[in-house]
Amino acid sequence: MFTIEHEFDATVVTLVDDAAAHRQEDIIVTAFDDCVTIEQLDPRTDTMQKITLSLAQIADLTASLNLPEGVYLRNKPDAPK
16 A cells, blocks of 8 residues: 655655565655655664665666666766757
């Protein structure tokens, strides 16, 4: 299950691990204009862990989802002239 909320400066997606036999904490993905953050509560320390990805990293991740093992360089569009 997941939810999507559109806030003033970001879109927030919450992923709920409802089908897992050993349920993990919810994951919160927040997309801003210049980056994406991924947060999850660490129950051992009771702190929120956060990872920040650039938009280029998100594009690489998206491109990688259906590729076999290997090292890849994503073609970037030409810079404006």
